[in-house]
Amino acid sequence: MVGNKSRNGRISSLIVNIVLILVALACIVPVMLVISISLSSMDAIYETGYTFLPRGFNFKAYEYIFRDMGQILTSYGVSIRVVLIGGFVSVLFTAMIAYPMSKKSFRYKKQVTFIVFFTMLFNGGLVPSYMLMTNMLQLKNTIWALILPYLISGWNVMMVRTFFQGLPDEIFEAATVDGCGEYRIFFTIVLPMSKPAIATVALLQVLKYWNDWWLGLLYIEQDALVPLQYMLYRLMNNISEMQRQMMEGLGLGAETFPTEPARMAMAVVAAGPMLCVFPFFQKYFAKGMTVGAVKG
Amino acid sequence: MSKVTTTAKKEIRIRHSKYENKRTFVLLSMCLPALILIFIFNYIPMGGLILAFKNYDYSKGIFGSDWVWFDNFKFFFKSQDALRVTVNTIAYNVVFIITSLVGALIIAVFLYEVRSKKLLKTYQTMYFFPYFLSWSVVSFIVFSFMEYDYGILNNILEKLGMEPILWYSEPKCWRFIIPVLNLWKTIGYNTIVFYAGIIGIDPTLYEAAAIDGANKYQIARRIMVPQIGALIVMMALLKVGKIFHSDFGLFYIVPLNAGSLYSATDVIDTYVYRALVTGGDTGMTVAIGFYQSLVGLCLVLLSNWLVKKFSEENAMF
Known part of the structure; x- marks a missing residue:
């Protein structure tokens, strides 16, 4: 009974943390995307499109x-x-x-x-x-x-x-x-x-x-x-x-x-x-x- | 004797009132710069509303133009645009109010579970971040997702073996995208307001409920939400008062003013702006603005009256 309750508690706190982290990522990652594109090479963009991590990393732009x-x-x-x-x-x-x-x-x-x-x-x-x-x-x-x-x-x-x-x-x-x-x-x-x-x-x-x-x-x-x-x-x-x-x-x-x-x-x-x-x-x-x- | 005192009193009163007059004058002089600005930038445009009842002719000037009374309003309300932009404006705002309040409430309740101060601060900072972005910056972000050839969304569709979508000419998608963007931009702000409300609740209430065997969901539902009920209602009604206005950037800048999206993105504000820049009928555009402001005023008064009935101390005025 007690074990069950604390497991429930752990699961619910896990869910809470996952949701909080996902929302936090949703707020930050789109901004990172813009930065990533600015650091990618044009060839890489032709090839794979925009990516969340820069491809063909360079400062040319x-x-x-x-x-x-x-x-x-x-x-x-x-x-x-x-x-x-x-x-x-x-x-x-x-x-x-x-x-x-x-x-x-x-x-x-x-x-x-x-x-x-x-x-x-x-x-x-x-x-x-x-x-x-x-x-x-x-x-x-x-x-x-x-x-x-x-x-x-x-x-x-x-x-x-x-x-x-x-x-x-x-x-x-x-x-x-x-x-x-x-x-x-x-x-x-x-x-x-x-x-x-x-x-x-x-x-x-x-x-x-x-x-x-x-x-x-x-x-x-x-x-x-x-x-x-x-x-x-x-x-x-x-x-x-x-x-x-x-x-x-x-x-x-x-x-x-x-x-x-x-x-x-x-x-x-x-x-x-x-x-x-x-x-x-x-x-x-x-x-x-x-x-x-x-x-x- | 008594004569002397009355003259003395009179003397004092005169001197006092002179002093008071001077003080009033000084205080008024402090108001003056702001009052002049308010007069020019707020009250003169209100006077310009008489154009709503005139057929504006540049050569005749504002006062010389002919009166047409309610023709401008009739013309607008008979057009199909009136219904479309009004329905769009209200429908979006209703969706915004529900999603942003419910979303922020859930996040605020979840945040209460976080014990680590450092983690809490990190979350709040991250949630607040989109609030600091201007819509023109957001339009770059949205573009990175929706661009046809390289955009993230089409990348994903391609990987799933689906056809890419021309996002900037699919009004259906924008009915969903716009509320998401609004939620994204406002969630941090609303969350902090609600979170401040929740930490203000007496913690013994939770302890008592926990001893009685209530689980976390029950505590949130039966204690937290009712305890900050007044705050929620106030936030909602503040937004209801603005239900006839919309954030111009979200509806004009972010969709890149794409003509094919108008059925989903055209709201009163963008309609008036477009009429202004394309040199539309001045009288009618003023009339639309008047309609918007007037209904807005009624809604503010109505919502304030409702708040007053509900909880006196949360009324705006």
């Missing part, structure tokens, strides 16, 4: 890409600029509006909160926004088209506000008695005390800007302003064009150019570096969801 880095470097530049400016301004403005909203004594607390909150419920949709950006603001083909639309998100504002509400009142009272102005309280007391909330918003915004191809798709036509993810989109849809450009640039014939590995190598070079960074911060991303209570 990367060599070609690094010899003609033009568009990748430009796109890295655009994405980094967008992330830095967008991330910084976004965090600053989000925290600045969240602070008055967190104060019970602020006279327009209700009105401001409603203005922010309503944007979470209703929006004008794609076409009016597009007309605003292109006709009214004339932002097409400017870097601002990649930054401005994402700066303020109602969800982030509400999250930071909720965090601020949890800060102890006594500190503000003491600071006010000492004659500190609101800006001074905000920058020297509130912000330093709110590092977890600020870090969460910063990381959410960095991920959003870094992974964004949507604004590029809508508003960018010039090569000099194409962000990384949108570059990958164009690459996927127009591999022959890229191939032609690279072959011209490097003076290669069609038969020597490793099209398939080069395509995947571009994806690895473009997406890889940040993908190694984000997982270290995953607890903040998970928190973003659970802290996001909007009430109050």
